[in-house]
Amino acid sequence: MNTNPLQLTRDLLHYNTINPPGQERDCARHLGKLLETAGFGVKYHEFAEGRTSVVATIGGKQEKPPICFTGHIDIVPLGAAKWSRDPFSGETDGDRLYGRGSTDMKSGIAAFVVAAIKLAPHLKNSPGVVLVLTASEEVGCEGAKYLAQEKLLDRAGAIVVAEPTANYPYIGHKGLIWVEIETKGKTAHASMPEQGDNAILKMGKVIDALEHFDWKHQCGVDCHHVMGKPTMNIATVHGGLNTNSVPDSVKLTVDMRTVPGIDHVHLCRSIESLIGPLGTLRKIVETPPLYSEPDEWIESVFEVATPFIDGKPAPKTIMFSTDGADLKRGYRESSGGAVPTVIIGPGQPELAHQTDEWCSIARVDQSVEIFEKIMRDWNGI
Numbered sequence: 479m480n481t482n483p484l485q486l487t488r489d490l491l492h493y494n495t496i497n498p499p500g501q502e503r504d505c506a507r508h509l510g511k512l513l514e515t516a517g518f519g520v521k522y523h524e525f526a527e528g529r530t531s532v533v534a535t536i537g538g539k540q541e542k543p544p545i546c547f548t549g550h551i552d553i554v555p556l557g558a559a560k561w562s563r564d565p566f567s568g569e570t571d572g573d574r575l576y577g578r579g580s581t582d583m584k585s586g587i588a589a590f591v592v593a594a595i596k597l598a599p600h601l602k603n604s605p606g607v608v609l610v611l612t613a614s615e616e617v618g619c620e621g622a623k624y625l626a627q628e629k630l631l632d633r634a635g636a637i638v639v640a641e642p643t644a645n646y647p648y649i650g651h652k653g654l655i656w657v658e659i660e661t662k663g664k665t666a667h668a669s670m671p672e673q674g675d676n677a678i679l680k681m682g683k684v685i686d687a688l689e690h691f692d693w694k695h696q697c698g699v700d701c702h703h704v705m706g707k708p709t710m711n712i713a714t715v716h717g718g719l720n721t722n723s724v725p726d727s728v729k730l731t732v733d734m735r736t737v738p739g740i741d742h743v744h745l746c747r748s749i750e751s752l753i754g755p756l757g758t759l760r761k762i763v764e765t766p767p768l769y770s771e772p773d774e775w776i777e778s779v780f781e782v783a784t785p786f787i788d789g790k791p792a793p794k795t796i797m798f799s800t801d802g803a804d805l806k807r808g809y810r811e812s813s814g815g816a817v818p819t820v821i822i823g824p825g826q827p828e829l830a831h832q833t834d835e836w837c838s839i840a841r842v843d844q845s846v847e848i849f850e851k852i853m854r855d856w857n858g859i
C-alpha cells in the first residue's frame with residue numbers, strides 16, 4: 479500500500495482530470511481502492527457519466543461525529559502557454575513537484591489520505607474520519623452540491639478543506655455568484671438606426687446601474703469583520719454581429735463575491751429590480767460564503783499549524799471559493815448542528831492554475847504531520 483505522500487501525489491497527477499470534461503472516475507477508483515484496502519468503507523457517487531466522487535469512512539461508532547477531510551479530484555485546463563515540464567508525469571526538481579494539480583489540489587488529497595491510512599488501525603473504534611473526494615469543484619462545485627442535495631452525507635463534526643494555503647489555516651471564504659444579463663433590441667440597417675432598437679445602448683444603461691450598485695442599500699450588508707467588502711466585477715460583454723447593423727442582442731456576465739448576511743436570491747432580485755425592463759437575468763453558478771467563527775476546535779488547529787508557518791495564525795479568510803460551503807450545508811442539514819470548517823493544505827495559493835504549476839515536497843510532508851495531528855486530537859488517539 480502506498481503511504482508515501484510524494485509518490486501518491488505523482489500517481490494522482492498521472493490521471494488527466496482536466497475539467498471540462500472532468501472524467502474523474504479512474505482517479506476516484508484509484509483512491510477508493512487504496513482506502514478500501516486500509517479498512518475504509520467506500521462509496522462512489524456520480525452526478526453524470528464518469529463524474530465520480532468518493533465518500534470513504536472509518537470508525538464513527540461513537541456519539542461524537544467523525545471529522546471530515548475533503549479535496550477535489552478535477553483540475554483546470556493547461557492554458558495557452560507552453561509548459562516547460564510534462565504536466566502529467568510528476569517531474570521533480572529539488573523541493574519542487576511539477577504538474578497540473580500539484581498545488582490545486584492533488585497534493586492536499588495525498589497528504590490527508592496518507593495520514594488517514596497511517597491512522598486507520600487506531601480509527602476503527604473511534605469517532606472516526608470521513609474523506610470526501612469530489613468531482614467538478616472547478617466548475618461550480620457540482621460534485622459537492624450533488625452530495626449535499628441528494629443527502630448522501632451522513633455526519634461530520636468539523637471539516638478540513640485541503641485547498642492550497644501553504645499550510646496556513648483559513649476560516650472561510652466569500653460566496654460566489656455569476657449571472658448573465660441579456661438585453662434585446664431590434665435589428666435594422668446601420669444607416670437607418672431609428673428603424674431599430676439598439677441592444678448595446680440598453681446594456682450601457684445596465685452597466686451604469688451596476689457600476690452604482692449599493693450593497694448596503696440593496697442587500698443590507700456591505701462589509702464583514704474578517705472578509706471585508708463584497709465585490710462585483712463586470713467580466714464579459716458579447717454583442718453585435720456586424721458594423722453596418724443595429725445590434726439586437728447583447729449578453730454580459732458578472733462575477734460577484736459575497737459575505738455572510740447577503741442572501742443570493744435577494745441579491746438577484748435586487749439586480750433585476752435595478753435593471754428593470756432593460757434586460758433579463760440568468761444565474762450561472764453559485765457557491766455560498768463559508769465562515770466559521772473561531773471556536774475551541776479551530777484554535778486547536780491554529781496551534782497544530784503554528785510550528786509550520788510564521789507565527790500563530792490570526793483569523794483570516796481566503797480569496798477563492800471551495801467545496802467547503804456546500805459540504806458544510808450538507809452536513810449541517812444531516813446533523814442539525816454547527817460544523818466548523820478550516821481551509822488548510824500544502825499547495826501555494828498563487829501557483830494555482832498557473833503554467834508550470836508546482837508544489838513544495840517538504841510542505842506536503844508537513845501537511846501529513848498537520849492532518850495526522852488533527853485526526854489524532856479529534857479522535858483522542
